[in-house]
Each structure stands twice: as structure tokens, then as C-alpha cells.
Amino acid sequence: MRYAIAIVMLFCAVQAWAVNVVVSDASARATAPGQESATVRFSITSKKEARLVAIVSPVAGAVEIHSMTHDNGVMKMRAIEFLQLPAGKMVKLGASGNHVMLLNLKHSLKAGDNVPLTITVEFADKRKEKINVNVEVKSSSPSRNEHEHHTH
Ligand SMILES: [Cu+2]
Numbered sequence: 001m002r003y004a005i006a007i008v009m010l011f012c013a014v015q016a017w018a019v020n021v022v023v024s025d026a027s028a029r030a031t032a033p034g035q036e037s038a039t040v041r042f043s044i045t046s047k048k049e050a051r052l053v054a055i056v057s058p059v060a061g062a063v064e065i066h067s068m069t070h071d072n073g074v075m076k077m078r079a080i081e082f083l084q085l086p087a088g089k090m091v092k093l094g095a096s097g098n099h100v101m102l103l104n105l106k107h108s109l110k111a112g113d114n115v116p117l118t119i120t121v122e123f124a125d126k127r128k129e130k131i132n133v134n135v136e137v138k139s140s141s142p143s144r145n146e147h148e149h150h151t152h
Pocket of ligand 1: 066077099101
């Protein structure tokens with residue numbers, strides 16, 4: 001098993017020259033029974049100026065990019081159509097600030113699961129690139145005060 005992972009990683013390293021967009025540290029928290037949404041965290045770096053325009057996952061009815069702003073001391077979230085990716089700069093999507101939500105989950109996320117995510121990025125010349133990502137589901141830690149969803 002460990003050997004197989006090493007081969008996959010080597011393969012990725014060899015392929016890296018052809019890739020314009022790199023996504024790393026993709027993770028989500030295990031969901032509680034009945035929980036219909038989950039936040040996905042990842043870091044994304046595009047070599048060229050681009051926009052993150054779409055995300056899909058087979059486990060979610062919809063995936064949204066959310067931005068969070070402070071408005072007179074009140075935290076507000078809204079879905080945004082795209083996220084700007086400056087050339088060469090790592091953009092982090094976490095539990096606060098800009099984040100990605102899996103909505104209408106088709107089944108609960110269990111620790112140890114891998115959830116596929118397909119991220120579409122559009123470059124200035126309108127060319128698009130799709131990046132397939134495996135999101136690692138980690139056990140939820142109730143001790144940490146995290147951004148849980150919430151009604152919009
Ligand atoms: Cu949200």
C-alpha cells in the first residue's frame with residue numbers, strides 16, 4: 001500500500017512540468033449524522049493568472065465557493081461566482097474567509113474517506129483546465145471551534 005502511494009507521488013512529480021495549477025492539502029471534516037453540508041479546505045496555486053470558476057463532487061448535490069466579510073461586526077457569507085487566482089500566488093481556502101462548501105451531501109463523510117473533487121480553472125485566454133483532487137476526510141474534533149454551517 002505504502003509502495004503504491006510512493007509510485008503515485010513519483011508519477012505526479014514527473015507530470016508536474018505540464019501542470020499550470022497545483023492543489024494541495026485538500027481535506028474535510030467527518031460529518032455528523034444528518035449534516036448536509038461540509039467545508040472543504042485546500043490550497044491552490046496557478047502559474048498564470050486565472051479564476052477558479054467551478055467545483056463539482058459526486059458526493060454533493062452542489063458545491064459553492066463562499067466569501068466571508070465583516071459588515072458592521074457581523075460576519076456575512078455569500079456564494080461567489082469565481083475566485084481570482086493571482087499568478088504564482090498560493091490561495092488558501094479554509095474554514096473561514098473564502099471557503100468551499102459541499103452542499104446537499106448524498107451520504108455522510110467518514111474519517112478516512114477520500115472524496116473526489118473536480119476543480120475547473122479558467123485562464124485569461126478563456127482556456128480551461130480541470131484538476132481532479134482527492135479530499136481526505138479527517139475526524140471531526142469538537143474541541144476546536146470551527147466554522148460550521150449555518151444557514152445562509
Ligand atoms: Cu459557507
